[in-house]
Structures are given as structure tokens and as C-alpha cells.
Amino acid sequence: MNNTLIIGQYVPGNSLVHRLDPRTKIVIIFFFVFFIFFANSPASYGLLTLFAITSALTTKIKLPYILKGLKPVWFLIVFTFFLHLFVTKEGEVLLHIFTYPIYSDAVSQGTAISLRFFLLIMVTSLLTLTTTPIEITDAIESLLHPLKRINFPVHELALMMSISLRFIPTLIQETEKISKAQASRGVDFKTGSIKDRMQAIVPLLVPLFVSAFKRAEDLAMAMEARGYQGGEGRTKLRQLRVEKRDILAYVLFVCVLIGLFFTRS
Amino acid sequence: MDISFKNVSYTYQPNTPFEFTAIQDLSIDINSRSFVAIIGHTGSGKSTLIQHLNGLLHPTKGEITVGRFTLSANQKLKEMKELRRNVGVVFQYPEHQLFEETVAKDIAFGPKNFGVEQEEIGRRVDQAIKFVQLPEALLERSPFDLSGGQMRRASIAGVLAMNPQILVLDEPTAGLDPRGQEDMMEMFYKLHQEKQLTTILVTHSMEDALKYADKVIILNNGTKYMEGVPAELFLDKQALKKVQLDVPEVIEFLFEFERKFGVSLPYQKQSVSELATEIADRLKRS
Ligand SMILES: Nc1ncnc2c1ncn2[C@@H]1O[C@H](COP(=O)(O)OP(=O)(O)OP(=O)(O)O)[C@@H](O)[C@H]1O
């Protein structure tokens, strides 16, 4: 019940990574995710892992906590590994598990693919761990700004994103509250047949929807009352600025990329 | 049903950066059929405390007994439903729990879940709606068409219809008009006496605590700060000030009165207006 953690829920802090311009973080992570697929030798994987772990340590968030936050995807990572282990039939036979042959390529491919997967998710979760949803939206709005020329509704998209992100914790809290109230009235969410449990959801969903709609209405009203009329001519409270540390981060990242191309086989 | 907490602690989201111990080493005893008020400033752990009473939260440390049920850190209670049937909880802003098509169905929801027979449910719905002073004509209306105050009453009726032996109220009058607040508190007190309930009231109103409670427990940062009979406890103005609580109006007045006129009037559960009459009488006699 009290395990309401989501993957990469923002953890307040003041580390170097926290203070980076969110655009820097998004751009670096975007390219990192892209270049993961270029790694093909143990050394190149080692380099990328080193980069990921170092970034994680720089955030000053405890590593076990970050890893535990990946709990929902651990299963997938392990599953991918075993899938490759048993399905790939190339290279030489390393050993037999009950007469079932395990090939050398299976081990290396399995490791490579799950490592990629792991790095991908870990690095992206670093973004959300160290950046508030509002910062992320601001950054996306700023990065997508050129699309305005082709009449893409950048501001509206960003607004929609920030509103939904803002209300996720509220909805989680609300869900918890209502489910407690209904549990006190004898609803059992945890045991019983599938049909019973499906029915138990109704007393939870109805109040949730009612309050979500009411919230949306209140919000729209409040925005209008305060004279909101879209992005045209609107200035920003939080200005994004590229600082020295951002340049440093880019330079370091480019070094890693250059290293990647030298360590590739 | 007697209630007792033995060295109970509760930690939210343990082993994360958000770890927060909301209740720490708390021991309290509540006698069957008593009316207990729990006071404390915002965030002192009142709501966390009461959610232990029907097993919504499990203590991280320590042990709780409610009648014949025991809740402890590492043990799961098998008869959770039975416990919840006996402990009715009215949450902060209970109107969020309304969901059925009609008020009658919503009030019947609790008893139905606990397997009460159809006829008996009908009786209880009628009884409950009368108790919360809503017109019976509302029974067939949608709960979402009611006014805020009516919704509050309807949701409270839904808890009362469970016929609990222990009634837990988490700031039940928050956000109502002054008159509505008074009516509602009178209603709970009447219920407490008629049905011989054990009532636990979380409140910010020192006046209500003074007026209705046999015992007051003051929480501060998740620990017990003071405990005792309200009329005695509320005399300690300094101690209350330390945890940002005020002395009830009546007591404050008696203090001032004594300071100004050197006459000490005993506090005997009078309201402010009764006190005024009493002083007027004294003046006439002297
Ligand atoms: N789900 C949760 N996760 C983490 N911390 C929580 C959670 N719920 C409550 N807390 C924290 O526990 C503390 C006690 O909360 P609680 O709701 O019991 O306070 P309260 O005394 O009822 O306050 P109020 O008078 O405002 O209702 C608060 O500091 C709160 O921030």
C-alpha cells in the first residue's frame, strides 16, 4: 500500500546533475540512447557503463535506491538474458544444462542485449530522478521550438504535459485515500475471485473520475480567471540558460563518444 | 471494546529518500465507551494514528489491540473484515467516498459488504439518514447532486449504517458552516451516548474537545505530548503554547476574569453564554 514509488520519481537535491540545464540532460540522454546501439565490444560496453555509473554517482542519490527504482524492469532484463541464452545457437558449445547445449554467442549476446536494456533505462531514469517534471516540460518546449514554424502546437503540447505530470502525484494520493475509505466500508481489493475484484474497482474509479473532472474544471476556470490565453507573448518565470557546467557536460560526453568509436571492434 | 497501543511506530516509505516516521514509540490506552479527542497541529500524525485502528496501516514497530483483535508489525490479521465491521472510520472530507447511483444505495454499500441481510439494511438506511438529519426525499437522488454539506452527511450516514462499536472521526466538521459544525458534533455525541460507542475524534477545535471528550491526547511530531482530562489539561497554557495550541475560549475567559477581578470561578463544562448568566447572577446577589 505505502509503496507508491514510481520509476524515477524526482528526488530533490543539489548535485551537479541536478543543476544541469534540463535541455543538456535531454540532449545527452537522447544521443546516449542512440549510441548504445553502436557498442559492440566489451571495452565499448565498459566505457558506456562507466559513463552511466559515474553520472549516477554524481547525482548523490544512493545507487541501491536507483537500482531498486528499476524493480519493475528487472524482470524484463533478466528475461531477455535467458531468452537469448536458450534460443541463440551460434558459436561453440560452452556447457550443457541437463543435456541442453549453451553456446558461447548466446552468453555474449544475452549479456550485451540485457546490458543495453539496463543502461537505457537507468540513464533515462536519471533524467527523471534529477529533474522536476516542470523542468522537463520547459526543456521540451524549448527544444521543440523550431517546429512552431510548421504550426506545430508546441506550447499547448508542453502545457498538456506539465498539467498531466503535475496531477500524477495528486491522483495517486487520491487513489490511496479513496481505496482506504472504501476498504473501511468492507471492500476487499486484495482477495476474492477475479469478478469480485473487478467489481471492487467500481467504488474506487467512480469517485476518482468525478474528482478528476471537477479538478479539471476548477483548473480551467482558475486559468481563465487569471487571464490565460495561450502561449502568444507569454514570458517565462524560469528562464533556461546554458552555463559553464553544461558546456563541460557536453565536452565530456563527446569525449565518451569519441572513446566509443575507438573501442568498437 | 478497549483499545491499546504499545510502543507503536509507523514509517512511511521506509528505505527510500522519502522515508518519514510519522508516529514514534506511541503508547495509549482508550477505554471502551469513552470519548477521546486527539489534538495536534498539522502533520503531527493524527490521521496516521487513526488509520491503524482498523488495520489500514500496519505498525512498523509495536503492537495494537482493538477488543479481541491484535495488530502487530510482523503478523497479518486474518479477521481483518471482522475488525473493519466493528470500527467505522469517517475520513477527512468523507464525501470523496460517495459513488453509487443513489444516496440510499451508497449508504447501504457498507452493510452489504459486511453481509447484512436485505431487510436489516433497509432499516439501517432509514435510521442512518434520520440520524444525520437529511430529508428522506434525498434517498433516491444521486449523491453527486447534493450540496457539499449534504454530501458530507450522506457519507457519514454510510459509515453509521455499518453499526460500528468504535466510531473514528477525522475532523468530521472541517469546512462546514459554524451552525452545521455544532449540529454535527451534537449528533455524534448523541450517537455516542445512545449506542454506547467508543468514539475517537480528531479535531483542531479545543472547544469541541473540552465539551465532549472524557480524555484528550495531544500529539506532537508523532509522539504523545500530553494526555488527560480536558478541563485539567487545558489549564496549562504554557505547555499548550509550545505546540501551537490555544486554550479554549471559556478557559481563557476564566483566566482573564480571575486576573482582572480576583474572583476564581470553577469550570463546570459551562458554555460561554451559561457563564455569562452565572456571572450576572453572582453580580445580582452581591
Ligand atoms: N503517504 C505518505 N507518505 C509520506 N509521508 C506521509 C504520507 N502521509 C502522511 N505523511 C507525513 O506524515 C506526517 C503525519 O501526517 P498525518 O496525515 O498523520 O498528519 P495529521 O496530524 O493528520 O495532519 P492534519 O491535521 O493536517 O490532517 C506528515 O508530516 C505527512 O507529511
Ligand SMILES: [Mg+2]
Ligand atoms: Mg489529518
